[in-house]
Amino acid sequence: MNAHPGFAGHAPIPACPVCRSGAEPWLSKPGYRLVRCTACGHGYLANPLPRDHVERQYGDAYFNGGGDGYPDYTASGELLRAQGRHLASIVARHAAPGRMADIGAAAGFILKGFEDAGWQGTGIEPNASMRSYGREHLGVDLVAGDAENFAAQHPVDLVAMIQVIGHLHDLDAALRNVAQSLKPGGLCLVDYWDRTSLPARMFGVGWHEISPPSVVHWFGPDDLAAAFARQGLHPIDSGRPKKIVLGSHVASLLKHKLGESRLLSPFAGLTGLIPAKLRLPYPTLDLKWVLFRKEAA
């Protein structure tokens, strides 16, 4: 009868994946139903996702095709590796290096940064090209999988989810896996784009993170904590990461965003003026990290 039940205005809105309450329409984006939980405020995509969502989203085009992904992921390798070392220094305030799993590791640059800081890790990554690049060029251990289906061979001291949480298509399955992979007292480092931040509230549907169906969850600090609490993990520290990005990545994202707007699309060509190799500090008003600890027993 209806080929796209999720697009129909009157299809029931699925319950909030964090607290199971009802939701109401949130932002208006053609073809998508962006809704907001009336109890915890969690934002999520109410459209049903296809079975092959992960393969479709994280094919090679995501890492090299621009758009809402990356123009050339590996060009940012050294920056990402430095980012890994920076994130490792955050974890070091709470735990000595041990064994870790990095979920959504891509080519393993961030994981390599953790290894520079003394961690021993395995990366979980659905994209085969990224895995082979990382194995060949960085010598990191990368296995096929994603947050929803991975299982650590041995319990780990740390799970890293960097630029991952907004993309999860089955939040419960993913966080259950995280909890089961951790030793008692183990840590999970998560970064996320804060729905309640000033840039998010200012830009509304024009905020760069409103890019379904790649991004399907929009968290604030409270609903993020509630989602982890369901699996027995609780926040022990939080802050804003230092993030440096390449000019080419900023230009590509800007061009994509400007192109989406009828009013601003004539200016998309100006993004060509941003030098590709320029290193830009990303103003991280909307990017946060949280360190969660699993209950001891």
Ligand SMILES: [Zn+2]
């Ligand atoms: Zn909720």
